Amino acid sequence: xxxxxxxxxxxxxxxxxxxxxxxxxxxxxxxxxxxxxxxxxxxxxxxxxxxxxxxxxxxxxxxxxxxxxxxxxxxxxxxxxxxxxxxxxxxxxxxxxxxxxxxxxxxxxxxxxxxxxxxxxxxxxxxxxxxxxxxxxxxxxxxxxxxxxxxxxxxxxxxxxxxxxxxxxxxxxxxxxxxxxxxxxxxxxxxxxxxxxxxxxxxxxxxxxxxxxxxxxxxxxxxxxxxxxxxxxxxxxxxxxxxxxxxxxxxxxxxxxxxxxxxxxxxxxxxxxxxxxxxxxxxxxxxxxxxxxxxxxxxxxxxxxxxxxxxxxxxxxx
Numbered sequence: 001x002x003x004x005x006x007x008x009x010x011x012x013x014x015x016x017x018x019x020x021x022x023x024x025x026x027x028x029x030x031x032x033x034x035x036x037x038x039x040x041x042x043x044x045x046x047x048x049x050x051x052x053x054x055x056x057x058x059x060x061x062x063x064x065x066x067x068x069x070x071x072x073x074x075x076x077x078x079x080x081x082x083x084x085x086x087x088x089x090x091x092x093x094x095x096x097x098x099x100x101x102x103x104x105x106x107x108x109x110x111x112x113x114x115x116x117x118x119x120x121x122x123x124x125x126x127x128x129x130x131x132x133x134x135x136x137x138x139x140x141x142x143x144x145x146x147x148x149x150x151x152x153x154x155x156x157x158x159x160x161x162x163x164x165x166x167x168x169x170x171x172x173x174x175x176x177x178x179x180x181x182x183x184x185x186x187x188x189x190x191x192x193x194x195x196x197x198x199x200x201x202x203x204x205x206x207x208x209x210x211x212x213x214x215x216x217x218x219x220x221x222x223x224x225x226x227x228x229x230x231x232x233x234x235x236x237x238x239x240x241x242x243x244x245x246x247x248x249x250x251x252x253x254x255x256x257x258x259x260x261x262x263x264x265x266x267x268x269x270x271x272x273x274x275x276x277x278x279x280x281x282x283x284x285x286x287x288x289x290x291x292x293x294x295x296x297x298x299x300x301x302x303x304x305x306x307x308x309x310x311x312x313x314x315x316x317x318x
Contacts, residue, residue: 109132
């Protein structure tokens with residue numbers, strides 16, 4: 001393994017979910033650095049985030065029979081991979097054998113593959129061919145990491161629902177991490193966007209490019225019938241019958257609350273970076289938390305009132 005000149009520490013600080021449960025199950029421990037095997041890069045993490053995927057895994061926040069299936073996949077009694085965190089931004093500090101796509105010193109951001117997690121630690125090891133890309137020069141790690149989960153998820157599900165210029169899109173849950181990215185991306189893709197969120201978030205959502213806004217908490221709220229070419233439920237809370245009723249004949253819907261799991265790619269990361277550099281895609285961050293305050297970030301996600309991303313800033317510790 002090739003590493004930067006100054007020796008890497010043997011141990012690192014990480015936040016572990018010690019069992020299934022609420023935010024209180026998160027504990028800090030000193031653990032060995034992850035192995036940087038062949039074809040992998042080791043990243044010193046500058047920023048990560050707590051998102052809905054972390055909360056679902058930590059608390060098994062799904063209904064049966066999915067809960068039983070999640071236990072079989074993630075661990076029956078506790079998480080097999082207790083260091084949560086699906087996103088990261090930082091600096092490459094070591095390269096595994098055969099890793100040539102990046103160089104030591106590159107600032108990168110991305111998503112950990114599959115259910116491997118690992119972003120809530122001072123270092124993360126990821127395959128060089130996973131969803132990883134270089135950060136634009138001078139970019140802030142917290143800004144870039146806030147784009148990953150919501151942006152890649154929005155891209156995946158918008159593609160699944162047949163996104164195309166000129167279509168009319170409904171984004172339900174438009175102020176969360178996925179929804180706030182979906183509104184912007186649908187706008188970039190040339191669609192007419194109707195966004196649904198709490199009335200208190202009207203100003204934010206319209207500033208992101210929504211052409212029309214509907215407040216789900218307004219008296220008499222209903223969705224227009226047969227009005228949209230695609231419907232994206234960005235929070236998994238829109239009943240399927242209502243989504244179908246809002247679609248034009250031949251329209252398509254997608255939801256983050258189903259059994260389909262988004263698949264992040266390096267191409268997604270590169271697209272997000274290009275849009276960010278061009279000023280087309282804006283970070284939406286409710287709060288930046290110090291790594292030591294990660295439990296507070298989990299609490300915010302669990303509240304169901306998070307706007308955009310809950311970003312973790314790792315600081316300079318090892």
